Amino acid sequence: MTADASTDIILDARNLTRYFGGGYRFPFGEMPLIRAVDGVSLSVRRGETFAIVGESGCGKSTLARLILRLIEPTGGSVRFEGREITGTPPEAMRRLRRDMQIIFQDPFGSLNPRMTVGALIGEPLSVHGIASGRERDARVREMLRLVGLRPDHAGRYPHEFSGGQRQRIGIARALATRPRLLIGDEPVSALDVSIRAQVINLLEDLKAQLGLTLILVAHDLAVIRHTSDRIAVMYLGEIVEIADRDSLFETPRHPYTRSLIDAIPVPVPGARAARTLLQGDPPSPAAPPPGCRFHTRCVYAKDICRTDRPALRDIASGHRVACHLAGELQAHTLPAALETVSAARQRRVALFAGAQGIPASNA
Amino acid sequence: MxxxxxxxxxxxxxxxxxxxxxxxxxxxxxxxxxxxxxxxxxxxxxxxxxxxxxxxxxxxxxxxxxxxxxxxxAGNFGASLRTGEPVLKLIGQTLPVTVQLATASILIAMLIGIPMGVLSAVRKGSWVDYLANIISLTGLSIPHFWLGIILILVVSVELQWLPASGYASVFDDPVRALQTTIMPAFVLGSGLAATLMRHTRSAMLEVLGLDYIRTARAKGLLPRAVILKHAFRNALVPIVTLSTLLFGQLLAGAVLTEQVFTIPGFGKLIVDAVFNRDYGVVQGVVLCTAIAFIGLNLFADVLYILTNPRMRS
Structure with missing residues (x-):
């Protein structure tokens, strides 16, 4: 991911760190230090869809908020369009928010229940002096139409909408100021599975239409498999692998990435058996294991993994991984079991075919 | 509704x-x-x-x-056993006095308690928060009658700024009404300000932790707008409800303060009536207080509905 001069980097994070807690607090004594985000560096190219993936509690949402400076980093820097934003004074930061917006995970809690949808979407327009009065109303209606809602919905309150509709409102609100960078912090994980695709497709369409750069945060690879250009995998506050989408799915190098890919539901009976699923819970970020943070759950772990912390290194063009064994481990092959069919299944299929009077091979 | x-x-x-x-x-x-x-x-x-x-x-x-x-x-509340005056007339004389005092007190309580609560929630853990806590605890701990006596000693007797006692209606003599009401109203209001401050603080802290506050910040709103428009407006519901209930309490419970400042109000009427076993007066006054309390409760509920879009059908 070494950016050559020709690529246009819209967002560049260096060594971003955020700790929570720590210190002595009377009368509770020493508070545990939570390393939510621990030295994350990444670059996002203008116009791409960049995905950040990891389990619950791996720090991906914290990272998203750090990028927008909705929370202050403990250390590190973020540059947006070449401009350092970590030290930006509040007023300038406030104006910058026009260009970088976020969609939150919870479509229910993230909309002020006392404001009409029109007021919610229109508020950023007046705050940033983009439009007011009738012009603002027109813009609000246009935004509602853009996300597939009816313009006359502007007078309603958030509670009158379903989850999917509310998330559309959230998208309209985020896009009202015509930002150049849009972060989706698990934008669909609170939605019914049946409408996730709708919202993701909407985001993709809008991205193409408005020339956005999209950062998607997700907790599984299934959601972002078809939409992202590049993917960063996070584990316990660190990026363990970062690669182009195809490269990551075809040759995942980090054992953790492999288990995430294996966790994607495969719509083929019998395929489940061949998958190696991750066991146990991630260790507490208050007491991360020494060495490689993944070694406690890694089936390949060796002695070096327990003592030395692996650095993120280039393993192929545009493919970086933080694993001591990335070079030694064979390129991962997708579950071979997809093709092999169990004897029991063959029997069932034959029975079914017999009953239906069709050749078993077609069933 | x-x-x-x-x-x-x-x-x-x-x-x-x-x-x-x-x-x-x-x-x-x-x-x-x-x-x-x-x-x-x-x-x-x-x-x-x-x-x-x-x-x-x-x-x-x-x-x-x-x-x-x-x-x-049938509308007949009877007469006082002691003076023979109709109970309704006694209530009519004393209720406006107490309503005036209670209104002034709740206004003072809100003016002190709500801004202090908002400030201490926004600056949670800072010296402002601690100072507000100390002030509110002091306000809660000081007995009303004692504060009243001290105020009379200092402000009326020593400094001679305000009259020590008496009453005048705002409608008849606004200046004198202000002079006679401000001290007892401060005495009553300071205690309630503490309660209001605590509730405002916790309501604000709750709302400030909600997702849509983060949304408002992400929109690029001024911090002041986030706090007042998004947080405070949503925190207002419990504050308004509590203020209304406190007002109801003031109508019936200003007995000691009315005694200290010799204000001819409701509290004084009921205490005198109880001591004299003036059955009719006591019953009439209690009935009035209960009606006022129920009415205020209903008022708080209606306000709650009017300010909450989810409750409006």
Whole structure:
């Protein structure tokens, strides 16, 4: 991911760190230090869809908020369009928010229940002096139409909408100021599975239409498999692998990435058996294991993994991984079991075919 | 919403019945007979008997209660046993006094308590928060009557800035009304300000932790707009409800302060009536207070509905 001069980097994070807690607090004594985000560096190219993936509690949402400076980093820097934003004074930061917006995970809690949808979407327009009065109303209606809602919905309150509709409102609100960078912090994980695709497709369409750069945060690879250009995998506050989408799915190098890919539901009976699923819970970020943070759950772990912390290194063009064994481990092959069919299944299929009077091979 | 109001009024009837029954029974359990003083030095049994019959005290208690209820339903609250003045007239004289004091007190409480609560929530853990906590705890801990006495000593006796006692209606003499009301109102308001501050603080902290506050910040709103427009407006509901209930308490509970500042209000009326076993007055006053309290509760509920889009149908 070494950016050559020709690529246009819209967002560049260096060594971003955020700790929570720590210190002595009377009368509770020493508070545990939570390393939510621990030295994350990444670059996002203008116009791409960049995905950040990891389990619950791996720090991906914290990272998203750090990028927008909705929370202050403990250390590190973020540059947006070449401009350092970590030290930006509040007023300038406030104006910058026009260009970088976020969609939150919870479509229910993230909309002020006392404001009409029109007021919610229109508020950023007046705050940033983009439009007011009738012009603002027109813009609000246009935004509602853009996300597939009816313009006359502007007078309603958030509670009158379903989850999917509310998330559309959230998208309209985020896009009202015509930002150049849009972060989706698990934008669909609170939605019914049946409408996730709708919202993701909407985001993709809008991205193409408005020339956005999209950062998607997700907790599984299934959601972002078809939409992202590049993917960063996070584990316990660190990026363990970062690669182009195809490269990551075809040759995942980090054992953790492999288990995430294996966790994607495969719509083929019998395929489940061949998958190696991750066991146990991630260790507490208050007491991360020494060495490689993944070694406690890694089936390949060796002695070096327990003592030395692996650095993120280039393993192929545009493919970086933080694993001591990335070079030694064979390129991962997708579950071979997809093709092999169990004897029991063959029997069932034959029975079914017999009953239906069709050749078993077609069933 | 109209169904709620109707519903409340229907529920209010048994509540008021219970309250009056309770007060009626308690009063009659108290030792002492108001007629003894009326019967004069000799306490002639014949005179006593005559008086008892005249006031209906020779009838069984349940019958007395029902008679009282019937009269009240017809709008007749009876007269004071001591002075012979109609109960309604006494209430009409004292209620405006107490309402004026209570209004001034709640205004002072809100002016002090709400900004202090908002500030300490926004600056949680800072010296502002600690200072606000210390002030509010002090306000809660100081007895009203003591604060009143000290204020009279300092402001009236030593500095001679304000009159120590008395009353004037805002409508008759606004200047004098302000002079006589501000000290007792401050005494009552300072205690309530502490309660209001604590509630405002916790309501604000709760709202400030919600997702849509983060949304508002992400929009690029001014911090002031986030706090006032998004957080405070949503935190206002419990604050308004509490203020209304506190106001109800003030109507009935300013007894000590009214004594200290010799204000001829509701509290003074009821205390005097209880000491004199002035049955009719006590019952009338309690009934009025209960009606006011229920009315204020309903008012708070209606406000809650009006300010909450989810409750509007």
């Amino acid at each position: 109209w169904s709620l109001i109707l519903n409340r009024i229907l529920v209010a009837v048994p509540t008021l019945l219970l309250v009056t029954l309770f007060v009626f029974a308690l009063q009659r359990l108290l030792p002492g007979d108001p007629l003894l003083t009326m019967a004069g030095e000799e306490r002639d049994p014949a005179v006593l008997e005559h008086l008892r019959h005249l006031y209906g005290f020779d009838r069984p208690l349940p019958v007395q209660f029902v008679i009282w209820l019937r009269e009240v339903a």
